[in-house]
Amino acid sequence: MSGLPNDDLSKIRSKFVVFCLMCGIDLCTPLKRGLLLLCGATVLLVVLMPVWSHPVPSSEHAEGIARIFQRGTLIVAMYREDNSPYFMHDGQGRFTGWDVDMARDIAARLGVEVFFDRRARTYNEVVDLVARGEADVGISQLSRTLQRATRVLFTQPYLTLKVGMLINRIQLEKLRAGPHLSLMETFNSPQCVVAIRTGTVHEEFAHALLPKALKRDFPDWSTSAVQAVIDGEVTVGLTDETGLKEFIMARPETAIHVTTALVDYFTDEIAMIVPLNSPALRDWLNIYIDEYVPDLNADLLLERYPPPKARE
């Protein structure tokens, strides 16, 4: 055991020899020494591999994860329009938001780049993209519903939101008939008109919460539906908790005409989606959520990502 070029290597070697002797491995014959050296080298190679290479897809990796590693990029499907505080452009024009930052973090932990596919014109189109396998994951303030769960796999929720209601005060007074009805019962009558956007999850919520109310369709929330509530054309507009709170902060002058409510007992679970053939990716994301995503609620989100216009 002489003539070695490296001091460190000799230290390792001597420790290795001592270790073998302690384990009772006999090093006197050259064959045994050679075999031991081969084992050691293989072990070293395997251990040090991740340090110098990209993750190399192998048959060990399930389809979804393998695809990502092969491509070297995580394709995240996301709704086309900005939606504060999940994905938006801040005052400096930077693309930010909870979903955006989380997607970037996931990609970093996987050791790949991230690409945001924002072709989807509706939230259901985000689900379509993922279902067809054109995106690896959908992270877009997606509500977990049974209907969607037949087409994609949902992770556990990373955020729980309450359902928010924007209510026209005068219309509410008109509805208040007898004194023995709770507020929800008052809304759940054919005289109550609810603004919804067909094809969104809030349409489902409206049917679940207020089955007897009259539903009217509006092309979008932020302009036409909101204005309808303010003007009294409809009694109630349903939206999510963050949207409601942002509305209160952005349009304080409307508080004279509208009041706001949160339905405490009806939850909207926000989760990520992956294609049906990527259960391993789904499990990976679940572990990620367990370990790296804190307890979230609407207020925390809005504090960390204030709406861009609120800065003026």
Added chain:
Amino acid sequence: MTSLADRFKWLKNPWVILAGLGLGVAMGLLLPDLSATLAPGGTLYLSLLKMCVIPIMITAVVTSIGRLLMRSGSGALLRRTLAVMVLFMFIASAAGMLCAVVFQPGANMSEQAQAVIGRFLTSSGSTNTTVAQADIIITRNAELDTHPNVIVDFLMEMVPTNVFQSLSHGSSLQILFFSIVLGMAVGLLPHQAKARFLDDCDVVFQAFVKVIQALMYLLPFGLALLISNQMLALGADLLLAMGWYVLSVYAGCLSLFLAGTAAIAMRSGSSFWRAIKVLEQPLIIALSSRNSFAAMPSAINAMTEGYRFDSTTTNLIIPLGVTMFRFGGLLAFAVSGIFFAQLYGLHLGLTEYLLVLFTSVFAGVASAGAPTLVTASLLSIILDPLGLPSEAGVVLYIAINPMVAPVLALLSTHGQCTVTALVAPLDPAD
């Protein structure tokens, strides 16, 4: 003793009192820390005044009713009192409504003013300052959306189960009711001894009036301390947004004040200015303490000593009026009703005006004896029949109340004096 009273007579001079007022305002604005430290002094003075109120009310009502029942022709007097009171309630309501219609406080509110009010409405009661909170949280076992039955509640509220409990809580409506019942009962007793009992009550009454008169020497100081502490920063922007509303209330109070003074002057045979001067003490107390109740003893004193109206009648009318017929609150309700109708763009036709007129009088009576925070919810009596939302209204009413409370108390006190002047006979002697 006379020399002492003479020595300090200057303290009762109206200019000295006004100086005290001015000092209070100056201190409040320029030396807020000092005002805060000295605030207990003002509160103490007010407590001393309030201390006399309940004994005076009980003894005044018992003796006056008892004696009135012993006299003949008092039935007519009582009927006239009630008639004038109710008439005045309607006049006060109409005056408030008229001012609201003239000044249009709720119509054409600028978007900025609406934003201020809106921000106030959404932030009141919430603890989180960075993120807005929703107004209502709907839970699974949601409470029933009940509308209280006001008439029943009012009647239940008026009759005490335990008189001593009412006394210890200071529930003025219940105390009044009890005093009326006792006074009537004593007055209808056949014994001769009842006159002695009523005289004894009268002695207690006179004693407390004496206490009040002594306290008037301290009025400039008490006033200064009270006012200085009340220079609170009422959100200046909310005040601006509700500026026309405040103006309507002030205008209504002023018009009624002038009309009432004219009536008092005519009835008492004095000049217009003297009519005001005699009442300066109760009016100033009402203004600075925002409480017509605290001004009651002084008002009785002024009407009987200053104008020489019959004390028996005065002693009944003023406590009755201050407790049950509060013109100030009534005016505010009337203005609020019109204000909210304008704010929500409700068309105001004859039906609506009549509705506001009657509901505000009713709410004014229903608010008997209770502090503003409680009576604010009675605003729904006026807003519900109009189909207007009351939650926002009640919140705004409470918020803007500190700005109008002094003149409302002034109107209540002055109104009672006006009614007294119109109903009570003048003392024939001297």
